[in-house]
Amino acid sequence: xxxxxxxxxxxxxxxxxxxxxxxxxxMGHRAMYWYKQKAKKPxxxxxxxxxxxxxxxxxxxxxxxxxxxxxxxxxxxxHALQPExxxxxxxxxxxxxxxxxxxxxxFFGPGTRxxxx
Amino acid sequence: AQKITQTQPGMFVQEKEAVTLDCTYDTSDQSYGxxxxxQPSSGEMIFLIYQGSYDEQNATEGRxxxxxxxxxxxxxxxxxxxxxxxxxxxxxxxxxTQGGSEKLVFGKGTKLTVNP
Numbered sequence: 415x416x417x418x419x420x421x422x423x424x425x426x427x428x429x430x431x432x433x434x435x436x437x438x439x440x441m442g443h444r445a446m447y448w449y450k451q452k453a454k455k456p457x458x459x460x461x462x463x464x465x466x467x468x469x470x471x472x473x474x475x476x477x478x479x480x481x482x483x484x485x486x487x488x489x490x491x492x493h494a495l496q497p498e499x500x501x502x503x504x505x506x507x508x509x510x511x512x513x514x515x516x517x518x519x520x521f522f523g524p525g526t527r528x529x530x531x
Numbered sequence: 532a533q534k535i536t537q538t539q540p541g542m543f544v545q546e547k548e549a550v551t552l553d554c555t556y557d558t559s560d561q562s563y564g565x566x567x568x569x570q571p572s573s574g575e576m577i578f579l580i581y582q583g584s585y586d587e588q589n590a591t592e593g594r595x596x597x598x599x600x601x602x603x604x605x606x607x608x609x610x611x612x613x614x615x616x617x618x619x620x621x622x623x624x625x626x627x628t629q630g631g632s633e634k635l636v637f638g639k640g641t642k643l644t645v646n647p
Contacts, residue, residue: 447634456622456637457576470634502574513564513626513633516583520635522568522576 417441418523420505426529429495435526437488437505445511446488447520448480449504457504463488464511495530502527533558533627535638543644544613551598552608552641554623560584564626565606566635567597571619579621582606613645 418439427433437446445464449457462470463482477499479491488505506520513520534557544550556565567579582590582597590597598607606625610617623638 451574456640459634462634504574504576506576511633513635515564516581518564519566519578519581520576521578524573524575527574 418505418507418521420503420523420526422526423524424527424529426531427492427495428531429497431495432491432493434492435490435503435505435528437490437507437523438486439507439521440486441507441521442485443507443509443521444485445508446482447506447508448488448490449506450499451502451504451525460490462511469511492528495528497530500528500530533560533563533625533636535623535625535636537623537638537641539641540639541642541644543646544610546615546645546647547612549609549611550613550643552610552621552623552643554606554608554638556604556606556623556625558604558625558627560626560628565597565599566624566626567595567606567608568622568624569617569619570622570640576622580608610643615645615647618643618645 421436448460451457461480466482481489502525504525505523508520509518536555563584565582569577580592580595582599594611596609620640622640624635626633627636
């Protein structure tokens, strides 16, 4: 299984809602990532988990809360979002966090298209 | 800090011809990885090819090859025999270190259109 899955594919939420994005991989990867991507822009890194511990937080607002319940799962909890948070949210995983080494490329999921009204 | 520059916002190529997408980088790291990803309009980022900074030979994966010139800090992607399905956004990226973990630094991307 060389796949990263993300649910839901699409999400529309109001500014007062609480929702969660889910990401799952069964490749035995020990590093997982959340990215935010606006239209016609490159992905922007939000969080990195390495061996189930948060290792990088790119100064993301607290209305985004990541969680790594186990080595296969990564969640992103959303609360009190703003319309400017509307974007494609991509999850990725890699063998481990040493990206300079071969066979450590990041595999991406299909993304969740989030719209905040 | 690492930086990736892709100077071609858009490129056009005829089907079955070869095309080169440019990428230059800047880093003070001795060891790093260079990556190319393809993003079709559906949104998923598809890994294409990897080049390690210590690799002496250029990486190849099927119709994709990476023209790595370390002294010039360039890592251009060459797609041979373009196909209509190659139309997509292409991102060059490199590994960068932060807080003991590594992350990918992406360029702004090049939109490739393959014409029949």
